[in-house]
Amino acid sequence: MLKLIVPFVLLFAAIFAVVASDQPDPPADFTFINRGDVTTLDPQRMSWMQDLRVARLLFEPLVRLDVMTTDYQIVPGVAERWEVSEDFKEYTFHLRQDAKWSNGEPVTAQQFVYSWKRALLPETAADYTALFQIIDGAKDFFEWRSEQTRQYSIRARNLTTEEKRIESQKLWDEASAYFDENVALRAVDDHTLTMSLDASTPYWLDLCSFIVFAPVYEPLVSQYEQIDPDTGMVRLQLGWTKPPLMISNGPFVLENWRFKRGLFLRSNPQWWAKDTLDIETIAIPSVEDSNSQVLAFESGAVQWVSDVNADYRIQMLADKQAFYDENREQYEKLKAEGLDQFAIDAALPDDPRKNVHALSAFGTYWYNFNCKPTLADGRENPFHDARVRRAFAMCIDKQRICDDVMRIGTPVARNMFPPGAIAGYTSPKGLKCISDANTPAEKQAIIDEAKALLKEAGYPNPAEMPRIELLFNSDGGHGLVAQQLAKDWEEFLGVRTFLAQKEIKVYKDDLKKQNFMTGRAGWFADYADPTTFLDLNRTGDGNNDRAYSSPVYDGLLDQAKAETDPEKRMALLTEAERIIMEEDLPLVPLYYYVNIYLFDPDEITGISNHPRLQQDLFNIDVLGDGKGRDEIKHIRNKDLN
Amino acid sequence: MLGLILRRLLQLPVIILVIYTITLTLSWAIPGNPLEKPEGRQPSAEVIEAMKRQYKLDSFPAFYTSYLKSATGIDYLNDTLSGKRARDREQAEAVGVAAPTTYVFNLGPSLQYNDWNVNEIVSDALPVSVVLGLTAILIALVIGITAGVVGAVKPNSAADFATLMVALIGISLPSFVVGTMLLLLFAVIFPIFPVGGWGTLSGLVLPATTLSLPFAAYIARLTRMGMIDALSADYIRTARAKGLGEMTVLLKHALKNAFLPVLSYLGPATAYAMTGSFVIEKVFSIPGLGQHFVNGVLNKDLFLIMGVVLIFATMLVLFNLAVDVLYRWVDPRIS
Numbered sequence: 001m002l003k004l005i006v007p008f009v010l011l012f013a014a015i016f017a018v019v020a021s022d023q024p025d026p027p028a029d030f031t032f033i034n035r036g037d038v039t040t041l042d043p044q045r046m047s048w049m050q051d052l053r054v055a056r057l058l059f060e061p062l063v064r065l066d067v068m069t070t071d072y073q074i075v076p077g078v079a080e081r082w083e084v085s086e087d088f089k090e091y092t093f094h095l096r097q098d099a100k101w102s103n104g105e106p107v108t109a110q111q112f113v114y115s116w117k118r119a120l121l122p123e124t125a126a127d128y129t130a131l132f133q134i135i136d137g138a139k140d141f142f143e144w145r146s147e148q149t150r151q152y153s154i155r156a157r158n159l160t161t162e163e164k165r166i167e168s169q170k171l172w173d174e175a176s177a178y179f180d181e182n183v184a185l186r187a188v189d190d191h192t193l194t195m196s197l198d199a200s201t202p203y204w205l206d207l208c209s210f211i212v213f214a215p216v217y218e219p220l221v222s223q224y225e226q227i228d229p230d231t232g233m234v235r236l237q238l239g240w241t242k243p244p245l246m247i248s249n250g251p252f253v254l255e256n257w258r259f260k261r262g263l264f265l266r267s268n269p270q271w272w273a274k275d276t277l278d279i280e281t282i283a284i285p286s287v288e289d290s291n292s293q294v295l296a297f298e299s300g301a302v303q304w305v306s307d308v309n310a311d312y313r314i315q316m317l318a319d320k321q322a323f324y325d326e327n328r329e330q331y332e333k334l335k336a337e338g339l340d341q342f343a344i345d346a347a348l349p350d351d352p353r354k355n356v357h358a359l360s361a362f363g364t365y366w367y368n369f370n371c372k373p374t375l376a377d378g379r380e381n382p383f384h385d386a387r388v389r390r391a392f393a394m395c396i397d398k399q400r401i402c403d404d405v406m407r408i409g410t411p412v413a414r415n416m417f418p419p420g421a422i423a424g425y426t427s428p429k430g431l432k433c434i435s436d437a438n439t440p441a442e443k444q445a446i447i448d449e450a451k452a453l454l455k456e457a458g459y460p461n462p463a464e465m466p467r468i469e470l471l472f473n474s475d476g477g478h479g480l481v482a483q484q485l486a487k488d489w490e491e492f493l494g495v496r497t498f499l500a501q502k503e504i505k506v507y508k509d510d511l512k513k514q515n516f517m518t519g520r521a522g523w524f525a526d527y528a529d530p531t532t533f534l535d536l537n538r539t540g541d542g543n544n545d546r547a548y549s550s551p552v553y554d555g556l557l558d559q560a561k562a563e564t565d566p567e568k569r570m571a572l573l574t575e576a577e578r579i580i581m582e583e584d585l586p587l588v589p590l591y592y593y594v595n596i597y598l599f600d601p602d603e604i605t606g607i608s609n610h611p612r613l614q615q616d617l618f619n620i621d622v623l624g625d626g627k628g629r630d631e632i633k634h635i636r637n638k639d640l641n
Numbered sequence: 642m643l644g645l646i647l648r649r650l651l652q653l654p655v656i657i658l659v660i661y662t663i664t665l666t667l668s669w670a671i672p673g674n675p676l677e678k679p680e681g682r683q684p685s686a687e688v689i690e691a692m693k694r695q696y697k698l699d700s701f702p703a704f705y706t707s708y709l710k711s712a713t714g715i716d717y718l719n720d721t722l723s724g725k726r727a728r729d730r731e732q733a734e735a736v737g738v739a740a741p742t743t744y745v746f747n748l749g750p751s752l753q754y755n756d757w758n759v760n761e762i763v764s765d766a767l768p769v770s771v772v773l774g775l776t777a778i779l780i781a782l783v784i785g786i787t788a789g790v791v792g793a794v795k796p797n798s799a800a801d802f803a804t805l806m807v808a809l810i811g812i813s814l815p816s817f818v819v820g821t822m823l824l825l826l827f828a829v830i831f832p833i834f835p836v837g838g839w840g841t842l843s844g845l846v847l848p849a850t851t852l853s854l855p856f857a858a859y860i861a862r863l864t865r866m867g868m869i870d871a872l873s874a875d876y877i878r879t880a881r882a883k884g885l886g887e888m889t890v891l892l893k894h895a896l897k898n899a900f901l902p903v904l905s906y907l908g909p910a911t912a913y914a915m916t917g918s919f920v921i922e923k924v925f926s927i928p929g930l931g932q933h934f935v936n937g938v939l940n941k942d943l944f945l946i947m948g949v950v951l952i953f954a955t956m957l958v959l960f961n962l963a964v965d966v967l968y969r970w971v972d973p974r975i976s
Contacts, residue, residue: 015776018771019772024839040754040756041756123688123691125684125688127684149694238741238758238761259754259757260928261840262838286928287837287838292821292837292923292925301835503939509674512677
């Protein structure tokens with residue numbers, strides 16, 4: 001028997017040694033669970049919300065949005081002031097002298113040019129490269145470079161290794177020269193950056209505040225870029241985004257980042273506004289399971305869960321409502337005083353039920369209609385006809401989907417994006433639907449109207465229509481919405497339906513290839529302009545899964561692009577949205593997203609409730625920890641300023 | 642024994658090559674584009690085309706050979722011999738920064754986690770999975786053998802039924818239920834252990850226990866059966882007749898034989914404990930390897946799939962070899 005015990009004792013000792021040698025991070029001033037695992041900290045290459053959120057702590061772009069204001073005011077970042085031409089095409093930024101990298105070196109205009117150029121190289125695979133292409137000449141450079149490397153890779157097959165090395169370097173020099181000559185982005189001196197845009201872009205400052213426009217430290221990053229002799233493309237080596245190598249210019253520096261374990265950030269002593277910080281360290285542990293996230297909060301291990309997805313969140317929100325009802329009088333009084341939702345919660349009596357917070361988000365859940373005449377397999381596609389799309393869009397009880405299926409207070413959507421979210425923009429009325437009917441007669445009228453539309457489109461008897469297929473992905477609870485939707489169409493129109501539940505990659509592929517009749521989708525805004533949604537329906541747009549193509553619609557967007565008067569521009573965009581939401585219906589919106597936070601308003605302050613869900617966590621103050629100002633931070637209203 | 646070890650080691654490259662070919666063919670056939678994200682912003686067509694060229698995702702044979710060359714160290718050898726590595730090092734030294742790390746066995750970048758390569762992912766996750774898996778197996782052995790022996794000493798007694806019942810529950814209850822219940826009980830209501838995470842011994846207790854239960858249940862049944870068989874054998878009667886104490890009879894004579902089926906079960910069980918912990922990794926936020934098998938396939942992250950499969954296949958072969966060696970050492974009847 002002893003013979004057998006020996007190997008196990010040895011094993012146990014080995015286990016102990018491995019665990020003991022693995023030190024976790026020390027406790028931080030503020031600990032939160034991000035929306036998911038960080039995939040990259042290279043600003044130009046990111047697009048996930050969790051990456052952007054951490055990057056906003058590490059990097060600082062030219063300007064920032066003050067997320068603690070209701071209208072997201074533009075405030076200085078690396079640039080201390082800027083000039084904008086009247087037609088919103090020429091922008092000049094003056095960089096502050098005291099903007100420094102975490103190694104003490106100054107942030108210069110040239111570094112911005114270098115970083116933005118990276119975003120414009122096809123091989124960087126920047127998800128947001130289209131935003132940079134607003135700069136005059138940038139789109140042309142992007143296409144020119146794609147073609148240049150494509151041709152080289154064909155030519156390179158016949159070259160020797162040494163020739164390839166020389167030729168690929170020459171290729172890069174050519175590209176650099178082409179960029180300098182044709183792209184209207186200039187570092188006039190170390191602290192002045194100018195750019196001209198190819199169209200009037202009143203929201204350019206908003207874009208410049210987007211963290212993908214942040215600079216990277218050229219002397220470091222350029223060491224990790226090598227020219228691949230086989231393809232002629234710049235190949236990015238990994239490594240510079242990880243501590244201790246990472247050099248950044250934001251409020252915090254990255255002290256530790258371990259894959260699937262978490263990140264640890266410490267305040268940056270070189271940051272010009274470091275005196276405004278109320279915390280010194282931030283920990284972001286990786287907790288994936290939605291139940292464990294809530295348990296981590298309840299046990300006190302984390303102070304903020306940024307996206308509560310546990311199934312029982314419905315109950316949590318109901319409890320919160322009950323808490324409000326018990327304190328109705330005080331709640332109304334505080335609300336009348338103009339306090340924001342988190343300040344109200346903080347002022348109400350201490351109660352664990354108040355820790356959950358539902359926030360309306362700047363995003364919409366919808367169903368795409370395939371607008372092509374035939375499906376990918378050659379079958380006839382009834383949704384090719386706008387009248388059919390309209391009829392189906394009308395026959396949805398959106399209220400029932402929100403109240404009985406979602407049950408987390410999502411508002412019914414009639415537009416592509418929530419009305420009132422963009423200053424100066426008036427949303428169209430949107431198409432009526434079943435849930436607008438107040439009486440059975442009104443409901444019947446809507447159904448009759450829809451059936452008349454189908455008849456006009458050549459379907460006098462909906463039961464004889466081709467079977468309607470609803471495409472959705474199996475994860476994420478989309479099945480319930482799809483079932484309700486199918487039920488609505490069967491009940492109100494009498495059509496036959498089929499639920500096509502597919503695994504995410506297949507679902508995505510089907511959407512891309514228009515291999516669907518109608519399929520679930522959604523979108524969150526990137527910036528505060530209607531085009532962040534409307535561009536998705538442009539002919540040929542990379543995200544136009546509907547294959548919708550309307551010369552009228554495209555024309556309106558082009559007109560808006562050329563329009564230099566902001567008011568007229570917005571009116572054109574309203575008309576464009578009206579066309580897709582009331583007439584053509586390439587997609588039917590169901591509800592606007594709601595995001596659920598979990599934090600104790602008596603303990604944490606500095607979290608914004610703005611629908612764009614952007615958080616600048618350097619605003620955070622942990623109340624009563626003896627560090628920082630320790631007072632509630634209110635979200636400021638424009639009128640109260 | 643030495644011959645066995647040598648033979649197995651020689652078979653290793655062939656086995657790995659077969660696994661590599663089959664896995665890559667299957668992974669290649671997964672529908673969807675590995676460069677597309679499941680949600681949100683999609684790269685433009687030009688970007689996808691450029692990336693496909695860069696990663697050789699546009700041709701199966703090109704990817705097959707280039708990945709094989711980099712993963713087996715042929716590329717590294719080539720670069721060293723041609724002086725490319727020395728040149729790169731000099732270049733980096735000239736500007737005063739550290740040259741990017743090069744790997745002998747380069748498993749490639751992860752297509753989903755842009756800032757990580759598969760070598761880093763595996764070297765971070767593998768020790769975690771090994772420790773978690775081995776701890777779970779150790780716990781399973783202690784629980785399983787104890788329960789099995791107790792049950793076998795008095796078959797059909799209350800104690801026997803109790804252990805069988807526990808075993809049944811251990812096998813039937815899914816680990817996300819057990820895990821969440823343990824968390825609620827021992828991390829939230831009675832905060833003895835941390836809610837999740839990795840790096841402390843106390844943080845290992847709950848996940849390892851959760852992971853061990855199905856194995857413990859199976860080991861208990863194997864031990865019970867083996868013990869009941871052994872206890873009715875002639876040599877046990879002889880042992881008792883010559884006046885040996887009951888403990889000695891049970892542990893030294895009966896268990897020694899009853900343990901053999903358990904030992905042969907340990908090989909696959911350990912392998913499964915190290916990789917099949919996907920759910921437990923999620924519930925307890927453990928940065929293990931199991932999730933990469935699942936996520937790699939879901940995201941069609943070819944480099945990640947191939948990396949973890951190659952590493953795991955190598956380990957599995959070596960592991961089975963270790964169990965075989967152990968078996969022969971314990972039971973001299975097998976040669």
